[in-house]
Amino acid sequence: MPLSTAAKNAIMNSLVGREYNILGGTMYLGLSATLPDPSGAGITEPEAASGYERVLIGTYGSSATYKMGPASNGTSKNTTAILFPRAKTNWGTMNYAVFFTAATGGTFIGWAPLSEGRSVNADYVANFDKEAIQLSITDAA
Helix, strand or coil, rough: CCCCHHHHHHHHHHCCCCCCCCCCEEEEEEEECCCCHHHCCCCCCHHHHHCCCCEEECCCEEHHHCEEEECCCCCCEEECCCCEEECCCCCCEEEEEEECCCCCCEEEEEEEEEEEEEEEEEEEEEEEEECEEEEEEECCC
C-alpha cells in the first residue's frame, strides 16, 4: 500500500521527535562502521570509552531539541549542524547513520548510508552540516 504524503509526513515527524509516537517520541542519531540489517543486527558503533555517544536529534514537546526540520513529502533534513562528542581514540571509518529511540539501547529505527565513509580519528569531532542528513520514507516497489 503506497502511503499518502500526509501519512509519510506524520510518520517522519514522529520519528524525528516533532510529534508524539508509540515509540516514545525521542530520536537519537548514531554511527556504524558496518551495514545494519532490518533487525538491527550488524551495527558496529564505536565504544563509549572512545568518547562516542549518540546525539539527540529530537524529543516530542521540546522544540529546543529539534535538529531535524518538519517533514515535507515524507522527507526531513537537519536544520542545524549535528556534532558528535570529540573522539578520545580512533573510531575507524563510519559508513552509516543509525537511528534509535534512546542514547543507549533503545529501539532500532533504521539506517542510512553516509554519502562517503568518515574516518574518525582521535581528537576529531564527527559533524554533519545543515541539510547533510536527509531522512525519507519511500514506497516499496
